[in-house]
Amino acid sequence: MAKVDRRIIKSQEAIKKAVIELMAEKPFDDITIQEIADRANVNRGTIYLHYTDKYDLLDQLIEEHMDNLRKLCREASDLTFEEGNYIWYEYFERHRLFFSTMLSSKGAPHFRNRFLQLVIEEFKPEVDVSGGKNQGLHEEVVLQFFASAVVGIVEWWFKNGMPLPARVIAEQTGRLLDRNLG
Amino acid sequence: MAKVDRRIIKSQEAIKKAVIELMAEKPFDDITIQEIADRANVNRGTIYLHYTDKYDLLDQLIEEHMDNLRKLCREASDLTFEEGNYIWYEYFERHRLFFSTMLSSKGAPHFRNRFLQLVIEEFKPEVDVSGGKNQGLHEEVVLQFFASAVVGIVEWWFKNGMPLPARVIAEQTGRLLDRNLG
DNA sequence: ATTGATTTGTTGAATAATCAACGAATTCCA
DNA sequence: TGGAATTCGTTGATTATTCAACAAATCAAT
Numbered sequence: 530m531a532k533v534d535r536r537i538i539k540s541q542e543a544i545k546k547a548v549i550e551l552m553a554e555k556p557f558d559d560i561t562i563q564e565i566a567d568r569a570n571v572n573r574g575t576i577y578l579h580y581t582d583k584y585d586l587l588d589q590l591i592e593e594h595m596d597n598l599r600k601l602c603r604e605a606s607d608l609t610f611e612e613g614n615y616i617w618y619e620y621f622e623r624h625r626l627f628f629s630t631m632l633s634s635k636g637a638p639h640f641r642n643r644f645l646q647l648v649i650e651e652f653k654p655e656v657d658v659s660g661g662k663n664q665g666l667h668e669e670v671v672l673q674f675f676a677s678a679v680v681g682i683v684e685w686w687f688k689n690g691m692p693l694p695a696r697v698i699a700e701q702t703g704r705l706l707d708r709n710l711g
Numbered sequence: 712m713a714k715v716d717r718r719i720i721k722s723q724e725a726i727k728k729a730v731i732e733l734m735a736e737k738p739f740d741d742i743t744i745q746e747i748a749d750r751a752n753v754n755r756g757t758i759y760l761h762y763t764d765k766y767d768l769l770d771q772l773i774e775e776h777m778d779n780l781r782k783l784c785r786e787a788s789d790l791t792f793e794e795g796n797y798i799w800y801e802y803f804e805r806h807r808l809f810f811s812t813m814l815s816s817k818g819a820p821h822f823r824n825r826f827l828q829l830v831i832e833e834f835k836p837e838v839d840v841s842g843g844k845n846q847g848l849h850e851e852v853v854l855q856f857f858a859s860a861v862v863g864i865v866e867w868w869f870k871n872g873m874p875l876p877a878r879v880i881a882e883q884t885g886r887l888l889d890r891n892l893g
Numbered sequence: 894a895t896t897g898a899t900t901t902g903t904t905g906a907a908t909a910a911t912c913a914a915c916g917a918a919t920t921c922c923a
Numbered sequence: 924t925g926g927a928a929t930t931c932g933t934t935g936a937t938t939a940t941t942c943a944a945c946a947a948a949t950c951a952a953t
Contacts, residue, residue, distance in 0.1 A: 536910060536939050539752060561900065570721060572941050577902065718909050718940060743930065754911050759932065 541579055543569040545590050548583070553630045557587065557637060591640055594627065595647050602651045610655075610711060611703025618695035621683065629687040641680065648676040655710055662709070675710065678702075723761055725751040727772050730765070735812045739769065739819060773822055776809065777829050784833045792837075792893060793885025800877035803865065811869040823862065830858040837892055844891070857892065860884075 547568035551560045562583060566573040580586040601620060605613040621628050631640040649672050658668045682702055686693070729750035733742045744765060748755040762768040783802060787795040803810050813822040831854050840850045864884055868875070 532912095534911065534938065535752070535754065540940080562902090563900075570717070572717065573901090574903085574942080575940060578939075582902085714942095716908070716941065722910075744932090745930070755931090756912080756933085757910055760909075764932085 537579075540569075540571055540575055543571055544576055544579065544586065545593075548586060548590065549627050549630060552636065553626060556635050557583075587637060590627075591631070591637070591643055594624065595643065598647060599651065609703065610706035611700055614703045614706070615696065615699035618699045621686075622691070622695050625687070625691065628683070632684050632687050641684070644683075645676055645680045648679050649673065652676055652710070671710075675706065679706075719761075722751075722753055722757055725753055726758055726761065726768065727775075730768055730772065731809050731812060734818070735808060738817055739765075769819060772809075773813075773819070773825055776806065777825065780829060781833065791885065792888035793882055796885040796888070797878060797881035800881045803868075804873070804877050807869070807873070810865070814866050814869050823866070826865075827858055827862045830861050831855065834858055834892070853892075857888065861888075 544565060547565045548560070551564060551568060560583065562576055563573055565583065565586075566576055569576075576586070580589065598617060598620065601616050602613065605616050608616075631637050631644075652672055652675060653668075656663065656668055656671050658664060658666050658671060663671055679702065682698070686698055726747060729747045730742070733746060733750060742765065744758055745755055747765065747768075748758055751758075758768070762771065780799060780802065783798050784795065787798050790798075813819050813826075834854055834857060835850075838845065838850055838853050840846060840848050840853060845853055861884065864880070868880055
């Protein structure tokens with residue numbers, strides 16, 4: 530892809546960082562564009578050069594993380610669930626402020642659904658109901674079942690202040706998934 | 712003073728932060744402009760828009776801190792040495808990376824002298840050899856004596872990892888100065 | 894409901910930063 | 924010492940950001 534001007538990267542990074550920080554402090558609807566601009570140390574107009582409004586900003590922020598998680602899946606497609614899980618959890622840890630904010634009670638309500646949808650998509654190629662231990666089950670049931678489980682664990686992990694190391698949580702959910710889908 | 716464009720502030724702040732960080736890692740002479748630009752996340756050319764070379768950058772950085780310390784003195788001109796000292800030490804603490812780097816053995820060799828000169832200037836209005844306990848002493852002797860003492864304490868404080876809280880060190884040097892110059 | 898204050902989204906002109914490229918100076922090291 | 928590689932300092936063209944100002948929309952409180 531064409532190299533992006535350094536100023537664009539810097540502005541967008543600052544704006545995204547600002548909105549995440551602010552969402553950790555107050556409900557999204559209470560945040561003004563001016564506040565985001567102040568926190569990001571950019572002119573208010575600059576935000577409109579990149580996003581149509583704050584909802585677009587949040588959407589793009591979410592989609593970017595979904596994209597990154599998807600890419601990690603692609604790179605880890607030949608790993609076990611346990612190993613692949615660990616790569617995801619490393620990513621979660623690196624962006625803990627984003628994910629814990631998004632999954633917190635006052636976070637972005639639709640984020641959880643968007644996240645669930647992604648997990649379902651990524652699990653789909655791994656699920657086989659034509660044979661093996663899941664023979665005879667509806668694919669959608671299996672997908673919804675285990676994707677919900679994974680999202681629920683991530684939610685629990687963040688809401689409880691990440692009580693287990695990424696390594697451990699990845700290993701345990703990995704074992705559960707390998708046992709059921711592997 | 713006229714309001715400065717936000718882009719200028721941001722670039723200069725990033726560049727100054729970068730050079731301080733790098734000076735904490737390696738000798739000043741080993742630092743290249745490209746390294747500073749990379750660390751500051753600005754184009755190399757941007758540095759030349761603000762500084763003629765890295766020595767000019769270092770000079771401006773030093774002079775800015777000297778200016779700030781001078782301003783703090785003006786604002787605290789009616790305080791005791793002890794109170795005024797505390798204000799300086801708060802400033803030192805806030806910019807600990809700069810001062811500890813500058814005063815470290817491999818720091819900027821001329822910074823110590825520049826700093827000493829500032830302290831002498833700021834002490835000059837406080838010294839009275841026409842009467843009181845310092846009657847008969849040469850003004851320059853008194854100035855050099857106590858300014859050196861103050862600089863020496865600051866140097867000691869940083870080289871030993873700031874072993875005392877700012878409040879304490881300010882109180883103790885304040886008592887010593889009040890006793891001799893007050 | 895009406896007013897007053899704040900926030901929004903947009904505009905155009907001015908300015909700063911970026912980028913790629915250059916020759917010159919400096920450093921490296923064989 | 925010679926030659927290669929790096930760094931320097933500058934250039935001109937392009938692009939992004941800033942700034943001040945604006946009307947419209949939204950909000951808050953009476």
